[in-house]
Amino acid sequence: MKSTVESRTSQGDPRSGANARTRGPARAGMVNMKDVAQHAGVSSSTVSRVIAQNPAVQPETRDRVLEAMRELDYVVNGLAQSMLGRGSRAVGFLVSHMVGPTFADVAQGVEEEVSKSGDLLTIITTHGDPEGEMQALQQMREQRARAVLLVGASRTGSGYGESLQSYQAFLSAAGTRLVLCGHPALSSVPNVPSVHYDNAGGTRMATEHLLALGHRRIVYLGAQADHSTAEDRLRGYRQALEAAGLEVDPGLVPDSTFELDTCQAAMEELVSAGRDFTAVVAARDEIAVRALRVFRRHGINVPQDVSLVGYDDMPFMADLTPALTTVRVPYRELGRRAGRLISNGDAAFTDDVLPVELIVRESTGPAPEVRAG
Amino acid sequence: MKSTVESRTSQGDPRSGANARTRGPARAGMVNMKDVAQHAGVSSSTVSRVIAQNPAVQPETRDRVLEAMRELDYVVNGLAQSMLGRGSRAVGFLVSHMVGPTFADVAQGVEEEVSKSGDLLTIITTHGDPEGEMQALQQMREQRARAVLLVGASRTGSGYGESLQSYQAFLSAAGTRLVLCGHPALSSVPNVPSVHYDNAGGTRMATEHLLALGHRRIVYLGAQADHSTAEDRLRGYRQALEAAGLEVDPGLVPDSTFELDTCQAAMEELVSAGRDFTAVVAARDEIAVRALRVFRRHGINVPQDVSLVGYDDMPFMADLTPALTTVRVPYRELGRRAGRLISNGDAAFTDDVLPVELIVRESTGPAPEVRAG
DNA sequence: TTGTATGCGTTATCAT
DNA sequence: ATGATAACGCATACAA
Numbered sequence: 001m002k003s004t005v006e007s008r009t010s011q012g013d014p015r016s017g018a019n020a021r022t023r024g025p026a027r028a029g030m031v032n033m034k035d036v037a038q039h040a041g042v043s044s045s046t047v048s049r050v051i052a053q054n055p056a057v058q059p060e061t062r063d064r065v066l067e068a069m070r071e072l073d074y075v076v077n078g079l080a081q082s083m084l085g086r087g088s089r090a091v092g093f094l095v096s097h098m099v100g101p102t103f104a105d106v107a108q109g110v111e112e113e114v115s116k117s118g119d120l121l122t123i124i125t126t127h128g129d130p131e132g133e134m135q136a137l138q139q140m141r142e143q144r145a146r147a148v149l150l151v152g153a154s155r156t157g158s159g160y161g162e163s164l165q166s167y168q169a170f171l172s173a174a175g176t177r178l179v180l181c182g183h184p185a186l187s188s189v190p191n192v193p194s195v196h197y198d199n200a201g202g203t204r205m206a207t208e209h210l211l212a213l214g215h216r217r218i219v220y221l222g223a224q225a226d227h228s229t230a231e232d233r234l235r236g237y238r239q240a241l242e243a244a245g246l247e248v249d250p251g252l253v254p255d256s257t258f259e260l261d262t263c264q265a266a267m268e269e270l271v272s273a274g275r276d277f278t279a280v281v282a283a284r285d286e287i288a289v290r291a292l293r294v295f296r297r298h299g300i301n302v303p304q305d306v307s308l309v310g311y312d313d314m315p316f317m318a319d320l321t322p323a324l325t326t327v328r329v330p331y332r333e334l335g336r337r338a339g340r341l342i343s344n345g346d347a348a349f350t351d352d353v354l355p356v357e358l359i360v361r362e363s364t365g366p367a368p369e370v371r372a373g
Numbered sequence: 374m375k376s377t378v379e380s381r382t383s384q385g386d387p388r389s390g391a392n393a394r395t396r397g398p399a400r401a402g403m404v405n406m407k408d409v410a411q412h413a414g415v416s417s418s419t420v421s422r423v424i425a426q427n428p429a430v431q432p433e434t435r436d437r438v439l440e441a442m443r444e445l446d447y448v449v450n451g452l453a454q455s456m457l458g459r460g461s462r463a464v465g466f467l468v469s470h471m472v473g474p475t476f477a478d479v480a481q482g483v484e485e486e487v488s489k490s491g492d493l494l495t496i497i498t499t500h501g502d503p504e505g506e507m508q509a510l511q512q513m514r515e516q517r518a519r520a521v522l523l524v525g526a527s528r529t530g531s532g533y534g535e536s537l538q539s540y541q542a543f544l545s546a547a548g549t550r551l552v553l554c555g556h557p558a559l560s561s562v563p564n565v566p567s568v569h570y571d572n573a574g575g576t577r578m579a580t581e582h583l584l585a586l587g588h589r590r591i592v593y594l595g596a597q598a599d600h601s602t603a604e605d606r607l608r609g610y611r612q613a614l615e616a617a618g619l620e621v622d623p624g625l626v627p628d629s630t631f632e633l634d635t636c637q638a639a640m641e642e643l644v645s646a647g648r649d650f651t652a653v654v655a656a657r658d659e660i661a662v663r664a665l666r667v668f669r670r671h672g673i674n675v676p677q678d679v680s681l682v683g684y685d686d687m688p689f690m691a692d693l694t695p696a697l698t699t700v701r702v703p704y705r706e707l708g709r710r711a712g713r714l715i716s717n718g719d720a721a722f723t724d725d726v727l728p729v730e731l732i733v734r735e736s737t738g739p740a741p742e743v744r745a746g
Numbered sequence: 747t748t749g750t751a752t753g754c755g756t757t758a759t760c761a762t
Numbered sequence: 763a764t765g766a767t768a769a770c771g772c773a774t775a776c777a778a
Contacts, residue, residue: 030547032771043749048773058747075547078515080771083452083754084398087772088512090493098481108471111498120463120516122493125484139461142451143493144401174403174448289692314689319662321694396752396775405755416765421757431763453756456770460756 031072040068051076082144088118089146091342092176094136096128096152101314102331106151106181109335117343119146130163137167141174147342151181153229153258164189181338184228185351195337197354199229202327203236205358206281206309209325211244214367215279215307217252221267221291222283224257233283233311252277264290271298278306278367285310285317285326288363292320303365313359322362329356404445413441424449455517461491462519464715465549467509469501469525474687475704479524479554482708490716492519503536510540514547520715524554526602526631537562554711557601558724568710570727572602575700576609578731579654579682582698584617587740588652588680590625594640594664595656597630606656606684625650637663644671651679651740658683658690658699661736665693676738686732695735702729 037044042065049057050065068074081087091114095103111121124139126132140148148171154160168178168191178192185194203220210218220237224230234253241248252275254266263282270277271294282288288310295302302308302322310317310326317324337352410417415438422430423438441447454460464487468476484494497512499505513521521544527533541551541564551565558567576593583591593610597603607626614621625648627639636655643650644667655661661683668675675681675695683690683699690697710725 030771033773034771044771045750045773046748049748052773056747061747073546075511075514077456077517077771078512079452079456079517080754081515081773083450083456083756083771084773085401085754087515090495098477098484100477104471104473104477107496108498111471111496115497118512120495120512121497122463122495123480123484124488124494125481138448139451139491139493141448142454142460144450144452173446175401286688289689292692315659316662316687316689316693319665319693320689398752398754398773401754403755407755417756418758418765418767419763422764425757429763434763450755453754453770456755456772457757458770 030077031074032077033074036065036068036072036074039072040065088120090122090140090143091119091339092136092140092143092145092148093121093123094126094133094148094150095123096126098123098125102152102182102312102329105331106335106338109332109337110149110181110339111335113336113339113343119342137170140176141171144174145176147177147179149179149181149338149342150183152183153227154183155226156184156228156231157226160184161186161188164192168192177342179338179341182229182334184232193341193350195334195341195350195352195354197329197334198356199232200236200239202311202329202356202358203233203281203283204240205236205356206311206325206327207237207240208244209358209360209364210279210281210307210309211240211246213279213307213364214369216246216367217249217277217279219270219275219277219280220253220283221263221280222256222258222287223253224283227258230258230283237281251275258283258287260286260290263287264294267291267294271295271300278369279308279364280306281309283311285312285314285324288324288326289320292324292363302363305368307364307367309364318361320363325361325364326359327356328359330354403450404447405450406447409438409441409445409447412445413438461493463495463513463516464492464712465509465513465516465518465521466494466496467499467506467521467523468496469499471496471498474685475525475555475702478704479708479711482705482710483522483554483712484708486709486712486716492715510543513549514544517547518549520550520552522552522554522711522715523556525556526600527556528599529557529601529604530599533557534559534561537565541565550715552711552714555602555707557605566714566723568707568714568723568725568727570702570707571729572605573609573612575684575702575729575731576606576654576656577613578609578729579684579698579700580610580613581617582731582733582737583652583654583680583682584613584619586652586680586737587742589619589740590622590650590652592643592648592650592653593626593656594636594653595629595631595660596626597656600631603631603656610654624648631656631660633659633663636660637667640664640667644668644673651742652737653679653681655681655683658685658687658697661697661699662693665697675736678741680737680740682737691734693736698734698737699732700729701732703727 033044033047037047042061046061047065050062078087082089093107093110114121124136126136164186171178180192180194182196185196207218220234222230223234238248254270256262256266280291282291288308291308295306300306310324313326313328317326334354406417406420410420415434420438423435451460455462466480466483487494497509499509537559544551553565553567555569558569593607595603596607611621627643629635629639653664655664661681664681668679673679683697686699686701690699707727
């Protein structure tokens, strides 16, 4: 590939002597429109028109301008354009941490769409705390961002609705839209569009799958209050049990969090206490893997002794032994939808919910008593 | 948490009637410095001083200004600031695709550093082709980005040096620095700093580990010319063999690429052809996993029959059966270094090389003939 | 079709 | 300590 770049390393400053400074900020020292105009012997308006692809400019003049631009290695100042509402704008992608396939896939999806309209994906980590979130929001306001995406789970305390409402007001004052992505949507905050997936549906399908295999005593591992994703997934488990006319045994939903270490400890305790269960629904794949470690240590075979289901279908879940049954989430598509929502400038309230898919592999099998019978 | 946001949903436009337009661009419709100044009964210079934390302003006046800012819900225009070289700038993160742990970890590292100085991490995918790369570069020029990071591997054709040189010239014309991150550095392009890790060192250590275990016929899976990372890693394998006084058997380095499917096919063929080998060094973990699948299908036991080493230490590599011996790369730290390089504005040429670490797990063991003997 | 004048929202300089 | 003014680089309304 022959690069189209001209290596204009040094070619003499085209604005020699013209820098008789008087007042105001110093020149950035770069070639600007005026320079191009002078070089081409036209006015800067004409240059502007050429850049804007305005057809109302004589082809001959246009060529002369383009030539001048090339010779001076001119680069439009996108910031100046943005100030006039013309150029590309930032799209803020707010996430607590840049970790996991969730993050990468959603971000990729957003970028695909956002780049189509020339906007720029700007990623900011909030460290999971409200202060970090506010700082990021403030910075996006200052940048006059096109939109801010709240990505991932969130604390769902009582103040969540108010918080969301104030975020919305906060951003709209700067002409920035707020979009939720994998974040819980609230009907009480109808002016904030949301793109989501069927979080509860995944655990419901997983649990139904286990029920169909004859399991009755099913552990749910990874319950956490005040955490939207954890809550939703737990709900799906409950729904499936209730639909089957079964009670939810609190002893099978150990106190834990959405975090790995607490879940592993909880699993360990359940096993050590000799609790009677034949299957485990884990809130996410990483938790399932921790459970797998515990089982292995205790000589418990999956799925012969216990069936296990994960959530997210992370990479390599099919390569574990046994291959993990799990729920696949269309994270990439989720990102695309969010991105499209921004580009379209669709002000209408949307609460898109994408379907998830149960991927049955080797870690789930018939309940022991069924097999025995 | 009581949010610090004032939900100024609608409070009456503070600039009523003052919008007697004459010419030029339309007002963005937002509160600006002048509005604040009028509201506080001072000049806009004073407001500017307050924002810039300039101590040369009477505390009393300052308070009045701050009050006005709050009342009007004023937000500085970061774009205007940037235009004058004052505000935050973009840091372009150019990567072919947003996949893998490489991406997320490096990006996280960069963001940690870059956010300290208030700059914004802007991620652009280049789709692995030169055109996409040029487009991204151009956009970063227009945005007057602080720097552009070329992240990940790259094609290493003959034109690579020239290409890099022209990129450098291209960007420097807009005051944007170029930094390589996991990209091969070239001594012929000394003005482009680079942050790298000991790519060859990883495969060298892996191969040495296998040699120490008595392996002599070691396959290298994932060789690809014209791909910097693939080349470097292959080199490490060669170095180790040569240092041990062994020849590199071309039959043990099958024609493949850095991609998964071709590697799997190559592995399949090696096995089917009954080639004599006792160990495999895979160019990356995902390739190793594919090899594992092939072995499993053919009833070959790891590490009893064949030892296997990966590269990258991706998540869950320790949870495979057998747990994969692999090379850990400090991707996060790599990103941090790159970020620091930008903030410091260190113009000096640097070619930082971070060490990697061999993580020995269960997939490598004594060579069969050693065990037998 | 092209040029002139003016404004976007900010900061720096100079004068008071 | 504060205000008036110019300047950053661009785009647009209007005149020619």
